[in-house]
Amino acid sequence: MWLDMDLKDAIVRAVVDGLHRAVVYLPKDVKEAIKRVYEEEKSPTAKTHLEAILRNIELAERLGLPLCQDTGIITFYVRVGTGFPAIHQIEEALIEAVRKATSTIPLRPNSVDPFTNRNSGDNTGRYVPVIFWDGFRDGDGLEIVVVPKGGGSEYVSTFAMGVPGKGVENIKEVVLDAVVRAGAMPCPPTIIGVGIGGTADLAMHLARKAATVRRVGSRNPDPHVAELEEELLKMVNSLGIGAMGMGGTASTALAVHIEYAYRHPATYPIAVAFQCWAARRAVVTIEPSGRYEIEQ
Numbered sequence: 668m669w670l671d672m673d674l675k676d677a678i679v680r681a682v683v684d685g686l687h688r689a690v691v692y693l694p695k696d697v698k699e700a701i702k703r704v705y706e707e708e709k710s711p712t713a714k715t716h717l718e719a720i721l722r723n724i725e726l727a728e729r730l731g732l733p734l735c736q737d738t739g740i741i742t743f744y745v746r747v748g749t750g751f752p753a754i755h756q757i758e759e760a761l762i763e764a765v766r767k768a769t770s771t772i773p774l775r776p777n778s779v780d781p782f783t784n785r786n787s788g789d790n791t792g793r794y795v796p797v798i799f800w801d802g803f804r805d806g807d808g809l810e811i812v813v814v815p816k817g818g819g820s821e822y823v824s825t826f827a828m829g830v831p832g833k834g835v836e837n838i839k840e841v842v843l844d845a846v847v848r849a850g851a852m853p854c855p856p857t858i859i860g861v862g863i864g865g866t867a868d869l870a871m872h873l874a875r876k877a878a879t880v881r882r883v884g885s886r887n888p889d890p891h892v893a894e895l896e897e898e899l900l901k902m903v904n905s906l907g908i909g910a911m912g913m914g915g916t917a918s919t920a921l922a923v924h925i926e927y928a929y930r931h932p933a934t935y936p937i938a939v940a941f942q943c944w945a946a947r948r949a950v951v952t953i954e955p956s957g958r959y960e961i962e963q
């Protein structure tokens with residue numbers, strides 16, 4: 668039987684390892700989507716940029732170095748098995764893992780006081796890393812989705828309170844407007860997360876999670892929503908922004924992911940979150956024995 672302290676150390680080790688994997692190796696679904704877009708793209712300029720991105724991915728893997736200098740603000744989505752011991756130590760372990768990963772991988776320190784601009788130097792600070800408690804899972808394991816999210820894609824996040832009577836047309840307008848205003852800033856091709864309904868904060872949470880956690884190629888289980896995802900992806904790519912904003916026919920976005928919640932009849936929250944081509948993510952699963960697995 669492991670003592671709580673041993674298990675806490677095991678969580679730290681697993682999460683540091685997960686962060687290392689996430690910043691060096693892009694998930695398979697994202698790599699395949701970039702390759703697909705490269706084949707579909709007709710603009711020679713966009714193709715050149717996609718080639719550079721694919722080369723970047725290959726070099727990071729070969730050299731074991733981060734894919735991008737901006738290793739982002741680190742977000743964790745945590746699901747705990749009801750029988751997992753040491754639940755009270757998870758938060759502390761996640762913060763310790765971020766500190767350790769920052770010095771050992773290393774990660775660029777990106778956590779700054781909004782008033783004084785003082786950089787904490789270790790990617791931690793008030794409410795950072797961002798930890799979302801995502802409910803319980805079956806069994807007694809702990810699941811942590813590790814998402815290092817860069818500032819360029821975060822910078823262009825958008826929220827609009829739509830007009831309830833306008834319905835789906837509202838969503839299309841807000842998404843297209845957000846993509847045009849974002850331009851090259853989120854380093855396209857992007858993954859666009861759209862959160863609809865709920866409250867203002869819930870809509871943004873759904874959008875950000877849809878952009879960062881959902882696998883590219885997955886579809887919303889509701890067929891009408893899935894159809895809207897397809898339609899929006901075509902519309903976004905027809906804007907011609909292209910890879911790294913240099914113009915292109917197929918490489919503005921890799922995917923549009925929509926998640927929704929029921930809303931109050933008087934409100935229509937619409938949130939748009941972007942994830943850049945360096946869509947880093949790793950899923951770390953830890954057993955009570957301290958054994959862990961990492962999936963991407």
Ligand code: SF4
Nearest residue numbers: 735817819820854943
């Ligand atoms: S938006 Fe993404 S690819 Fe661009 S600099 Fe930031 S982390 Fe890197």
